[in-house]
Each structure stands twice: as C-alpha cells, then as structure tokens.
Amino acid sequence: MxxxxxxxxxxxxxxxxxxxxxxxxxxxxxxxxxxxxxxxxxxxxxxxxxxxxxxxxxxxxxxxxxxxxxxxxxxxxxxxxxxxxxxxxxxxxxxxxxxxxxxxxxxxxxxxxxxxxxxxxxxxxxxxxxxxxxxxxxxxxxxxxxxxxxxxxxxxxxxxxxSSTKVSELLSKYIDSLLKKGSKIADESQSESKLNMSITILRYIEDRDAFQDFYRRNLARRLVNDQSSSFNSEQSMISKLKEICGFDFTNKLTRMFNDIDLNNDLNSLFNESSVPDKNIDFSAKILNTAAWPLSYSKSDLILPRNLTSVVDSYTQFYNSRHQGRVLNWLWQYSKLDIKFTPPQKGSQPSPTYIFTVSTSQYAILSLFDSSMQDVIAYSQISKATGLSNHAIDSSLAIFAKCKLIKIINDQNESSSSTSITQNSSFSINNDFRSKRLKINLNVPMKSESKKESVEALKYIQEDHNMTIQAAIVRIMKTQRSLKHNVLITEVISQLESRFSPKIPDIKRAIDSLLDREFIERDSTNFDIYKYVT
CATH class of the missing domain: 1.20.1310.10 (Cullin Repeats)
Structure with a gap:
C-alpha cells in the first residue's frame, strides 16, 4: 500500500x-x-x-x-x-x-x-x-x-x-581513545556525551565479561604509560560502569588508581632517602598483582650497568620498608626518555632530540654509547642484551625506519636496503635530523598487538568456562537432581546478565564436572544428573 x-x-x-x-x-x-x-x-x-x-x-x-x-x-x-x-x-x-x-x-x-x-x-x-x-x-x-x-x-x-567478543573489544577501544592523551576531541562536554552514549551501548552488549576484561587492560596501559587525559574523566567513567558491571569490577579499577597514588609518595621518599645517579631521573610503579591484568614472564634481558645500579638501589629501598614482598620487574611495560645530540657540523649547534624508548630498546641503544667501536654487530647486541632475535629485529627495524641507525650489510658500504639479518652490523646515523624534537619509538609492533589480543581472548574464554562450571555446581547443589535440558536452561538463565553461554560450552563444562566427579549420571536415566555429596 x-x-x-x-x-x-x-x-x-x-x-x-x-x-x-x-x-x-x-x-x-x-x-x-x-x-x-x-x-x-x-x-x-x-x-x-x-x-x-x-x-x-x-x-x-x-x-x-x-x-x-x-x-x-x-x-x-x-x-x-x-x-x-x-x-x-x-x-x-x-x-x-x-x-x-x-x-x-x-x-x-x-x-x-x-x-x-x-x-x-x-x-x-x-x-x-x-x-x-x-x-x-x-x-x-x-x-x-x-x-x-x-x-x-x-x-x-x-x-x-x-567472535562474540568483537563488539566488546571495539567499544573498549573506542572508550580508550576518548580517555587517552592525544584524543581528537578537545571539548570536554563532547567527550562526556560520547562516554555517556558508550554506556548506553554497553547496556545492550551481551558479553559484558569480555568488555570488562578489555577495559581493565586498556586502563592498565593508560595508567602505566601515563596516558590518561584526565583522572576526573577516568573516575567519572568508573562511576558510570558501577551501575552496569557491579561493585566487584569497579573495585578492582579503584585499587589500580590507589596503587598509582601510593607510588607517587613512594617515589618521593626514594628520591629523598637515596643518592641516585644524577644522569637518571628514576620512578617506579609498584602494582598489586591481584588488581592489575598484567602478565609476568621471566625476562632474559640484561640491563645496562647504569640502569642496574638504580634498580638495585630501589629494590633495597622497597625491601627495607616492606619485608616479605617480592618485586617482579615487568620490563615489557617500562619506558625511558633518552637524549641524543648528533655531532655538530658547521657553525650551527646540533639540536638535542628526546626519544621515548622501551627498556629493551634502551639496552640496544646504550651499546652504541658505551662501546669504543662505531659499528656493532648483530651478534654483539644479542650477547650483550640477552634479547631474543625477534625482539632485536623489532627494535632495530624501528630505529632503521626513523633513520636513527644505519644497517650495514656489506663491510665496505652502507646498504640502502633495510633488511636485517644476523650477519648485519649497525652504526648510529650522526646525520640524523628531524623536524620533531621529541619522538616516540616505543611503538608496539602489529604482531605484538595481535598477540596481546589473542591472549586476552584466551583469558576471557577460560574465565567463561570456569564461570559456567561454577554455575552448574551451584544449581546442582541446590536442586540435587536435574534433567539435561533443564540444567542447560538454568545455566543460560543465571549467566545471561553477564554473557550468553553457548550450548556446546555448557556441554563441555558438564563433561568436565562428570570426569572430576562433581556430578554423576543417574543409574537408571542417563538424561538426569545428580549432585555428588
């Protein structure tokens, strides 16, 4: 019509x-x-x-x-x-x-x-x-x-x-871009309006558990890297999330902020009580393992000597105040600002550049400063830093891209090729020039970002599986005996406010609990499960 x-x-x-x-x-x-x-x-x-x-x-x-x-x-x-x-x-x-x-x-x-x-x-x-x-x-x-x-x-x-978690991932990335320094939105009221709309969308997302995990990881990066545009905006966002995600989730976020506040006081006390290296302005962030979603893995990184002395000094200072605690240094999340002044040519003084680098990148660059040689071989870098070939290649590729170093694939001349092999040698580019005086080289490679995303998804899936198993045990402990279809319906009903559990995942959880003898099948009817007391 x-x-x-x-x-x-x-x-x-x-x-x-x-x-x-x-x-x-x-x-x-x-x-x-x-x-x-x-x-x-x-x-x-x-x-x-x-x-x-x-x-x-x-x-x-x-x-x-x-x-x-x-x-x-x-x-x-x-x-x-x-x-x-x-x-x-x-x-x-x-x-x-x-x-x-x-x-x-x-x-x-x-x-x-x-x-x-x-x-x-x-x-x-x-x-x-x-x-x-x-x-x-x-x-x-x-x-x-x-x-x-x-x-x-x-x-x-x-x-x-x-992927059932894709919407959660995209929404958390969007909120991260709004709360991070360098956001294209300068108007605070406009940013607040977009954050409010983000909360409206979050109300419709089925897999809120995934959003919570992505949000915690993004917040952790903002706090560790000092990238939050405004602590007031961060706290306002936590208040908004409290209504939807609950107190347990927002309590962990609040504990992260508390750690940051405590660290400011701790670093002040350290600088007052010790005589640190005058060439290094050092500050540490002590993070509670239970509150922060940061993964720790033992690193083979060999720190430069000047950095080692400061780290040892801080470790002694911290242990004197907190006996029994163990510090695990997460070098993959740390960064440094270093100054570089190329040799002067002519009457004009050379500009001083400030590079933001990761600890592993600094370990490589420090070799050019401490070595008596102008050219350093790939094998020397590997031996002196203890880094994996992948880590060395990633760092050197970034240095080469911004033309801070020269790649020497031939003993007689610098190759125009940017290919890096284990037979390559490297030298500092003393002709380095840039319009920017402050340059960030601490940029994660695409492969590293993808790896982190895969790890997050793996953690979310494992958390979902444990949550499903816990729901089954709670239901069976209360009901004592239930049919298969009724149990699945009850699990979905209990968990739908957090995420939508898939039936194959529920079946796998039931099989796992049967194997571990939390529940058992009825001897006369295999379609009925009984709680094992």
Missing part, C-alpha cells in the same frame, strides 16, 4: 475526528458524546487497523516525526492496537541497524575502526530514539521494542559474526 495513500487517510481521519469532536461536544450529553466518539473511532481506526499498519513501515522510512506521531496517536486510542506497529518498529530498527553496520567497509586484513563502528551505532540509536521520544511519547512498549532491536543488531551483525 502506498505511503501517501495511508498517510492521506490518517490525516483525513484526524481532521474528521477534530471536526466531529467540536461539533457534537456541545450538543450531546457526556455519556452520549463518549459513545458517539467511540463508534466513529471504531469505524475509522479500529476497523482500518490493518490498512494503517500496511503503510507504517514506509512512514518510518520517510522519518517524518509528525507523520509517525499521527499514526501512534490514532492507534493509541485502542491500546491493544499498538502491538502491530510496535512489532513493525522493532523489525525496522533491527533491519536498518544491520544494513548500516553491514555497509561498513571491513575485511580480514583491514578490520573496521572502533570509532567508525561505535559512532555508526550512535547514529542508528539516536535516529530511532528520537522517534521513541518525539513520536511515541516515551511509551514503554516502544522502549522495549527499541531495546530488543538494538540488542539484536549490536550483538549479531557481520562484523561480530566470527
């Missing part, structure tokens, strides 16, 4: 009702007037409900708020008549959302940017939320329709089809 035809009919009905109301209101008694109006409405609206509904989808597409409101006002005279357009509205929101997200350019090699994905959801949500507010007047049944549709297209689209 053509939109204009239905729309014209609704306008005529509205006009007719207005005329009849004003005409008979003053000549009929109240009881008679109500019966008369009810009869007209039955004929013009109730009896033509299917006809009106037939054009409602096109009216929604036109996105004329007053036309949508007219349809709602007419049908709302019969409350049960709103069910039809409620269903159409829900379907339209879902279809529109899916088509918009599916239209975003993405591939395996070029995944969608978090800002593009999240802001497209903002756009879709705002479009239909305006309809809900202005046309449906906050009617609760349309609020429910909007919520259901948003939950569907946000969690189940082409971008998230291969």
């Amino acid at each position: 053509a939109e204009s035809t239905v729309l014209e009919y609704m306008r005529k009905v509205s006009s007719t009702l207005d005329v009849e109301n004003s005409r008979v209101k003053n000549i009929l008694e109240l009881q008679s007037y109500q019966k008369y109006v009810f009869s007209i409405e039955n004929v013009l609206i109730k009896d033509e409900q299917l006809y009106i509904e037939s054009g409602f989808a096109q009216i929604l597409d036109s996105y004329v708020i007053d036309d949508i409101k007219l349809c709602y006002l007419l049908l709302s005279r019969f409350p049960d008549s709103l069910v039809g357009i409620q269903s159409i509205f829900q379907t339209k929101v879902k279809e529109y959302g899916l088509s918009q997200l599916d239209g975003l350019t993405h591939s395996k090699d070029h995944p969608v940017e978090s800002s593009v994905f999240v802001e497209k959801i903002f756009e879709i949500y705002n479009r239909f939320n305006n309809v809900f507010v202005d046309s449906f007047s906050y009617d609760p049944i349309f609020s429910k329709a909007l919520d259901c549709a948003c939950r569907d297209f946000i969690n189940h689209n082409s971008i998230s089809s291969n």
